Amino acid sequence: MSVSTPEIDIRIPTILRPYTGGEKSVQASGATLAEVIQDLERRFPGMEERLLEDGKLRRFVNVYLNDEDVRFIGSLNAVISAGDNITILPAVAGGA
Amino acid sequence: MRFDSLEDSLGHTPLIGLPKLSPAPNVRLWIKMEDRNPTGSIKDRAALWMINAAERDGLLKPGATILEPTSGNTGISLAMIAKQRGYKMICVMPENTSPERSQLLRMWGAEIIYSEAAGGSNEAVRHAKEISAAHPEWVMLYQYGNAANALAHYESTGPEILEDLPTITHFVAGLGTTGTLMGTGRYLREHRPHVEIIAAEPRYGEVVYGLRNIDGGFIPELYDESVITRRFSVGSHDSVRRVRELLDQEGIFAGLSTGAILHAALGIAREVVKRGESADIAFILCDAGWKYLSTGIYEGSLDDAEERLEGQLWA
Numbered sequence: 417m418s419v420s421t422p423e424i425d426i427r428i429p430t431i432l433r434p435y436t437g438g439e440k441s442v443q444a445s446g447a448t449l450a451e452v453i454q455d456l457e458r459r460f461p462g463m464e465e466r467l468l469e470d471g472k473l474r475r476f477v478n479v480y481l482n483d484e485d486v487r488f489i490g491s492l493n494a495v496i497s498a499g500d501n502i503t504i505l506p507a508v509a510g511g512a
Numbered sequence: 513m514r515f516d517s518l519e520d521s522l523g524h525t526p527l528i529g530l531p532k533l534s535p536a537p538n539v540r541l542w543i544k545m546e547d548r549n550p551t552g553s554i555k556d557r558a559a560l561w562m563i564n565a566a567e568r569d570g571l572l573k574p575g576a577t578i579l580e581p582t583s584g585n586t587g588i589s590l591a592m593i594a595k596q597r598g599y600k601m602i603c604v605m606p607e608n609t610s611p612e613r614s615q616l617l618r619m620w621g622a623e624i625i626y627s628e629a630a631g632g633s634n635e636a637v638r639h640a641k642e643i644s645a646a647h648p649e650w651v652m653l654y655q656y657g658n659a660a661n662a663l664a665h666y667e668s669t670g671p672e673i674l675e676d677l678p679t680i681t682h683f684v685a686g687l688g689t690t691g692t693l694m695g696t697g698r699y700l701r702e703h704r705p706h707v708e709i710i711a712a713e714p715r716y717g718e719v720v721y722g723l724r725n726i727d728g729g730f731i732p733e734l735y736d737e738s739v740i741t742r743r744f745s746v747g748s749h750d751s752v753r754r755v756r757e758l759l760d761q762e763g764i765f766a767g768l769s770t771g772a773i774l775h776a777a778l779g780i781a782r783e784v785v786k787r788g789e790s791a792d793i794a795f796i797l798c799d800a801g802w803k804y805l806s807t808g809i810y811e812g813s814l815d816d817a818e819e820r821l822e823g824q825l826w827a
Contacts (some may be wrong), residue, residue, distance in 0.1 A: 429721050467728060476729025478745075483742035485713075492690035503745065506721055507729040509633035510713060511583035511769065511827045512556070512655055 421445040422498035426456065429505050449479065450492040452502065463481045467504070470471045517551045519593065522560055523668045524575040526678040527794065532761040533774075535781050538790040542677055543764065543774075544669070544736045551592045551616075554669075554798050558691050559589035561664035562653040563597070570649050574598060575805040579650040581605075581640035583633050584613030586689075591620035602650070607631050608719070609825050632825050633688075633722035634730050655689045657733030663697025669706035672676040673794050674703055681784075684777040684795035686769045686827065687711040687743065690735040692727065692796060711743040712776035714751065714769060714827035721810060744779065746772035748821040751823075752809050754778070755801070759810070767799040768809070769827035813821050 423443045428436050436442050444459060446452035457464035467477055472492070480503040481488045486494045496502075515521040525548045530541040546554035577600040580590055594601040601622040605613065606630035607637060612650055615726040617624055625643070627636040637656065643650040655661050669692065673680065683700055685692045690711075697709035721722035751771035758764045768776075777795040784791040801810065807824065809817040 430718055430721055431721070431726055434827050440788045453746070474726065475731065476726055483715075483747075485711075485745065488736065488740065501713075505715070505732045505745070506723050506726050507731050508631070508721055509581075509637050509656065509732070510686075510731040511633060511825050512588050512688035 421447050425501045427503040435463045449494045478505050478507050522549055530762050535785050539781050539784050540792050541782050542794045543797050545797050547622040551588050552799055553585045555586040555589040557664040557668055558661040559593055561660040562658050565660035565688050577650045579652045581636040583610050588616045591617055591622035595621045604636045606636050606825050612804055624696050630719050630722040640702050653789045655820050661691035662695035662734050665692050666699045670696040670699025677792055677794055679792045681791040682708045682793040686773050687713040690732050692800050694734055694739050708741040712742050712773040713745050714772050715745045715747040717822040719823045744776040749818045750775045752817040765801045767801050769798045
């Protein structure tokens with residue numbers, strides 16, 4: 417086995433749960449967000465296409481690494497460490 | 513201080529130091545008390561600027577009807593000004609908002625059209641756009657895309673903060689229409705190029721994200737990612753915890769979105785301390801806690817509070 421990357425928890429929004437058999441929270445591993453998404457695709461086929469478009473995060477998909485928006489910390493190159501958690505949410509209008 | 517009218521008293525809110533919550537003598541937190549505005553919220557600034565701009569542009573004529581999607585606070589500000597100036601006000605508001613907001617809106621003479629809880633403000637925006645198409649004679653100011661919203665903060669909030677805190681290193685505010693962050697952020701960066709602009713975005717319960725498909729998502733037209741340095745998502749548990757800390761330690765009674773903003777501000781402050789640097793971190797108190805009392809979140813356990821807020825548009 418190659419050097420293993422940490423399994424981390426990923427919270428899945430309602431709209432993507434058809435791909436995870438209804439699971440709210442799943443696990444995947446990878447050294448970067450891009451690798452985690454590849455691993456998600458292996459475990460839950462179809463997921464990648466819902467998250468990425470032209471190799472980038474879809475416009476209306478927000479991904480948070482330990483509650484921080486990944487677009488400001490390297491996007492798909494964001495580095496994943498053991499104990500991290502990821503939350504995926506659709507972009508919605510905030511209160512105002 | 514003397515003003516000719518309520519409107520004239522808007523802005524120039526105090527910036528107050530937080531000696532107990534600041535983590536070190538050289539890493540200081542400052543809170544801008546936006547509850548000291550005419551209707552008790554930062555939204556008064558955007559409302560006044562948008563109405564003035566629409567009057568100047570000839571969109572709003574005497575006796576006109578204003579339509580606006582709102583989770584409450586901007587609607588309340590608009591309703592107050594609309595009533596003073598003789599406009600009719602109609603708000604499209606999600607049904608999962610605190611009852612105080614409906615009471616306040618009606619108090620200032622606004623009519624409320626409720627939108628479905630599922631989808632939150634997304635649904636309010638969608639519904640308001642439909643109504644607007646059916647009633648082209650009504651004026652939708654549309655705070656999510658109205659440049660006057662961000663301009664209000666560029667011309668008032670930003671200059672006020674810089675004047676009170678010339679040593680500012682970080683500015684933290686909530687992300688809704690993004691108007692506060694865009695306007696204040698641009699102004700501060702022009703004058704302090706290294707200032708960090710940090711967004712705290714409330715993370716609601718699942719029902720609010722209940723879109724039919726991912727392409728039904730929404731990003732406010734005002735949002736320009738390049739203005740922001742970092743962006744955090746803060747859930748109800750952390751927001752309630754911070755609102756209580758602010759009350760316990762500094763005596764300040766704030767609403768829930770302020771809890772989310774304080775959570776992000778404290779996280780930033782902790783990082784600065786770890787790096788051994790100094791900082792002056794200013795953040796926004798959007799409104800006081802009065803409109804949230806009925807949620808019961810100021811007492812009992814944090815878990816109970818979190819449960820009460822499930823499915824509510826609490827910020």
